[in-house]
Amino acid sequence: MSFLKADEINVQYEDMHVLQEVTMEIDQQKIVTIVGANGAGKTTFLKTIAGILRPTSGEIRFLGDRIDHLYPHKIVEKGLVRIPEGRKIFPSLSVLENLELGSYLPKPKAKRPESLEKVFFLFPVLKERSKQLAGTLSGGEQQMLAIGRGIMSLPRLLMLDEPSLGLAPVLVREIFRSVREINKQGTTILLVEQNVFTALDLAHDGYVLENGRIVLKGKSKDLLHNEHIKEAFLGI
Amino acid sequence: MTIPGIPLLLQAIVNGILMGGVYGLIAVGLTLIFGVMNIINFAHGAFMMLGMYATYWLYVLLGIDPYLSLLLTIPLLFIVGLLIERFLIAQVLDAPGHNQLLLTLGISLFIENFAICLWSPNFRTLEIPYLQNVVNIGTVMISIPKVIAFLSAIIFTALLYYFLKKTDMGKAIRAASEEKEGALTVGINLKKIYYVAFGIGAACVGAAGTVIAPFFYVNPHVGGIFVIVAFVVVVLGGMGNFIGAFFAGLIIGLAESVGAAFVPGQVKQFIIYFIFILVLLFKPEGLFGRSNE
Ligand SMILES: Nc1ncnc2c1ncn2[C@@H]1O[C@H](COP(=O)(O)OP(=O)(O)OP(=O)(O)O)[C@@H](O)[C@H]1O
Ligand SMILES: [Mg+2]
Numbered sequence: 009m010s011f012l013k014a015d016e017i018n019v020q021y022e023d024m025h026v027l028q029e030v031t032m033e034i035d036q037q038k039i040v041t042i043v044g045a046n047g048a049g050k051t052t053f054l055k056t057i058a059g060i061l062r063p064t065s066g067e068i069r070f071l072g073d074r075i076d077h078l079y080p081h082k083i084v085e086k087g088l089v090r091i092p093e094g095r096k097i098f099p100s101l102s103v104l105e106n107l108e109l110g111s112y113l114p115k116p117k118a119k120r121p122e123s124l125e126k127v128f129f130l131f132p133v134l135k136e137r138s139k140q141l142a143g144t145l146s147g148g149e150q151q152m153l154a155i156g157r158g159i160m161s162l163p164r165l166l167m168l169d170e171p172s173l174g175l176a177p178v179l180v181r182e183i184f185r186s187v188r189e190i191n192k193q194g195t196t197i198l199l200v201e202q203n204v205f206t207a208l209d210l211a212h213d214g215y216v217l218e219n220g221r222i223v224l225k226g227k228s229k230d231l232l233h234n235e236h237i238k239e240a241f242l243g244i
Numbered sequence: 245m246t247i248p249g250i251p252l253l254l255q256a257i258v259n260g261i262l263m264g265g266v267y268g269l270i271a272v273g274l275t276l277i278f279g280v281m282n283i284i285n286f287a288h289g290a291f292m293m294l295g296m297y298a299t300y301w302l303y304v305l306l307g308i309d310p311y312l313s314l315l316l317t318i319p320l321l322f323i324v325g326l327l328i329e330r331f332l333i334a335q336v337l338d339a340p341g342h343n344q345l346l347l348t349l350g351i352s353l354f355i356e357n358f359a360i361c362l363w364s365p366n367f368r369t370l371e372i373p374y375l376q377n378v379v380n381i382g383t384v385m386i387s388i389p390k391v392i393a394f395l396s397a398i399i400f401t402a403l404l405y406y407f408l409k410k411t412d413m414g415k416a417i418r419a420a421s422e423e424k425e426g427a428l429t430v431g432i433n434l435k436k437i438y439y440v441a442f443g444i445g446a447a448c449v450g451a452a453g454t455v456i457a458p459f460f461y462v463n464p465h466v467g468g469i470f471v472i473v474a475f476v477v478v479v480l481g482g483m484g485n486f487i488g489a490f491f492a493g494l495i496i497g498l499a500e501s502v503g504a505a506f507v508p509g510q511v512k513q514f515i516i517y518f519i520f521i522l523v524l525l526f527k528p529e530g531l532f533g534r535s536n537e
Binding site for chain 1: 412415416418419422423425426428429430431432433
């Protein structure tokens, strides 16, 4: 039984067919990355797993159970946690309140103090700024907050949608370091990135999405040397 | 226009502030619903009227003290609001604005006409002996039920503020009102937030109806008077701004009452609309801006 499996899913917005027959398998404890150009359908895929969008056909299974008909909050309850593109933190709530809301559901709530400690260990700056309104944080800090909020939900699978977007290289490294650290502690990662090289470097497995279809998949080390990828993304 | 003397002016200021507190409580419920759901609830006045009738009948039929009846009217209106959201409003949340408007307007008409059938369009007043007292401070007469209404409004607003600030549910409501996708990612059930927020909004205005019943007539259309004022208050306070709504309530109460001391009788309504138009023209984001604080 696979950890997470999407099986030939199709997703459309009104009359626009965005994801076509996407099949993807994610093994437990791994870092898996989805890379692809703007508009390829990466965000759509994550939203579909999170239950915000419904596939028109195909199925998604988590540890063998169908999850493609569940409400978003039920999916979070199962430990599938998404950190959305653009962070989507709560700007007029304090940093601490944002983190507390990460553990809104009963199970995460019972572990709130331990999780908080974990987040503050990973991102000490959030502890310093815990009383500050989240909207006043810098972009990098907001991304850390979004990831921290995700950790508060006790994820078994953490899905990150372009966490490096708009960040300076030094912050990108910091974010990627934290992703590796979270993975080391046992959380499976699904990472969506346009930063193809860095993402493949970090991940175990990779998928390439083009116009809503998976065109390549494999060990990320192999993908890094794939001619098609070099041509399409690395400009070599 | 007449120039009032100092005693009359003081009296107007006191009355204005007392009434303004109640306007604030009505508007707080309306602005909460707007902030979370982006819906303008035209049935708000009908909810208030239900609160007033509930208090009236509990007193007349069962002899229950109007302030004690809060223990019943608040949960009653909460449940009414919750059910109406769950079964009616929830269906149109993704629909265009005019559909939502028609629905809440329709609900309002339905409740009002239902009230006419049940209780006739007659004007009724509660007469409660211990509330007929007036306290004089200098030349200013202070009506006891108005003071109680004012204090209740402050207490309920403060309780709601505490709830929104300190409880997980309250934080979830604030989170949902400013970032829906973020709320979904932490496992907040938005459907539940919507019916709870709508229920709370209805409970606020129901409580306002109860505390106003001891000194105001009750009839099926009474809510309309207050709800129009409440719309002005909500805009003035900054749509969706909770504390802004309460203070805007005080301002409008004062403006209405002091204005009435200068201009004759019915013209006082004009003052409220005048302020409304000024705000829309020059400060459409409201005096206190949009915020979820
Ligand atoms: N709500 C929507 N309604 C209609 N079409 C949409 C909607 N959201 C996305 N799309 C379209 O679906 C396609 C895939 O979008 P998606 O956001 O999943 O791409 P992406 O790979 O995440 O892109 P990016 O790298 O820019 O974030 C795009 O063509 C986009 O225009
Ligand atoms: Mg995207």
